[in-house]
Amino acid sequence: MDGFKKRLSESVQLRLSVTLSLAILIVAILAGIFAFVSAFDEAHEMQDATLRQVAVLFDRQHMTLQYPEGQISDSDDDDDDDESRLVIQYLADSSKASGNNDDVTPLPFPTTLADGLSTVTVGGEAFRVLVKTTARGERIAVAQETGARDKDARESAWRSLLPFLILFPVLLLVVGDLVRKLFRPIATLSSEIDQRTEQELHPVDESHLPTEIRPFVVAINRLLERVANTLDTQRRFVADAAHELRSPLTALSLQAERLAAADMSPQAHERLAPLRRGIERGRNLIDQLLTLAKVQSDNSTPISPVSVHDVYRRVLEDLLPLADIKHLDIGVEGTQDIQVLIDETDLMTLIKNLVDNAIRYTPEGGRIDLSVVMDQGAARLQIKDSGPGIVLEERARVFDPFYRSLGTDEAGSGLGLSIVQAIAQRTGARIDLGFTDEVEHRGLSVSVWLRVASKPSL
Structure with missing residues (x-):
């Protein structure tokens, strides 16, 4: 009661x-x-x-x-x-x-x-x-x-x-x-x-709603507008700050290269090496911040059919030198190609960040496999590595900006998976994290589901 x-x-x-x-x-x-x-x-x-x-x-x-x-009736039946x-x-x-x-x-x-x-x-x-x-x-x-x-x-x-x-x-x-x-x-x-996702801050259509509800919806739309303005201000600040920092870091990098070419003692060269690595990490962080600010913007990007294998090939061409340094076995599994509906730049950024993340955390002599298959009417892109993987307790947090798993000495900005999630939310893709080896709980397997543009070709 x-x-x-x-x-x-x-x-x-x-x-x-x-x-x-x-x-x-x-x-x-x-x-x-x-x-x-x-x-x-x-x-x-x-x-x-x-x-x-x-x-x-x-x-x-x-x-x-x-x-x-006589009597009119003599029984109760009447x-x-x-x-x-x-x-x-x-x-x-x-x-x-x-x-x-x-x-x-x-x-x-x-x-x-x-x-x-x-x-x-x-x-x-x-x-x-x-x-x-x-x-x-x-x-x-x-x-x-x-x-x-x-x-x-x-x-x-x-x-x-x-x-x-x-x-x-x-x-x-x-x-x-x-x-x-x-x-x-x-x-x-x-x-x-x-x-709605975090990026969908457009006003709610109030034309079909009853008159009594419209003031409430109008207030929601005003709140969405204020939130959108605040987020846009933050993105512009991040982008402007990254742009302003890019030039001094580039100048520092050039000066470090010139200094390395000068006659210096072995001790000076030894101390210059960490400085150059720090400058390089700063430049990478600025590039990632610019990329994150771009993918989180509200500007809609045109979608068109994109070949997954073509994007795989271009990503491997860019990142193969990093994989060779660690002697990694990296390549594409299968010959089936699929056309997906997404902006080509977005797909390129998404795959590049996932592969770069796999190269960073896969130990020397490890293996990275890229594949694409049809799965329940959608294209399933998968990047699997033989690294340590991500435990279940951390999988919800690894998409947060600047979050990096504990117990790893690999240098990184902590923005790669944040960029991947921002692109997925904006394009309607779905992401799932798992283990490459489910028995041993080793390796990271990242699956991304995208809309199919046409029938898969061999």
Whole structure:
């Protein structure tokens, strides 16, 4: 019960449904009571009208009365006939009644009854009696048992409630369905916003929404605009800072190269080597920051069919010198090529960062394999290496900027996988991390699913 009260206080839809249902129930009960009483009274009026019609018919036809001898009924099996039983007698003959009960006629009605309708008790049974003076001056009594009259009236009244009994549950179902449909735009809007990525900050379409919800959506759109402006400012700051740092670092790199060419002692050359490596790491970090700022921008890039094997080949041409330094066995598995729908520069950046990451963390003499296959209607690009892999606890964090796995001495900026994730979110790709060797939990296997542009070619 407490759970229902909590839901009722928190849910506008449930509160509206319950309120409308209670209102319908109260109105239905009041209307049912009114209909029942009205039908009951109307049935009595019709029964009284029947008594009058019988009296008028008796007077017009100048009928005469002859009372049957003996009892009218001698068993309870004739109770059903009481509903249609009418008693007609001369009021003056009431004094000739043989007993004080309603088993034989004439019945002992009071001879002093005035013309009109009245209720008289005979032998413990109530009768509705109409007394009328005929054109011949005779006073007649037309009577009917009130028990039979009430039974008929109740049955007629219950039949009048039948439409309420049918319409009430139907109306509840209609109201419940209507309330759900009225709140459906809110659920649709919530689902639409929830499925957006961090880069999708465009305004929510409010033209198809009800008027009551539009102010809330307008406020959301204003918030999205402010967030977009803030993120755009941050990206511009990162890009501008990287641009400003690129020139001094380039100058430092050139000066370090000139210094290395000068006559220096072995000790000076030994100290210059870490300086040059630090400058190179700084340049790589700036390039990665510029790339991250670019892929996180809101500018939509045109998509076109791109050959996966062609991108693989170009990436390997750029990074093969790094792989040769560590004597890595790197190459493409399979001959099946697939055309995917993505911007070529985005795919090039994505694959290059994944392969560069694999080269950095694969030990000397290791192996890196690139492949592409069809998987449930999509192209599955896979880069597998024989490095240490990434444990399950760190897989959610490795996509954070500047995060680097603990226990590794490999130099890096920690932005490679962040760039990959930004491209995947913007292009609708899906990324999954796993182990190359699931048994030994060794090696990193990165799978990327992309939309297919055409049938795969061999």
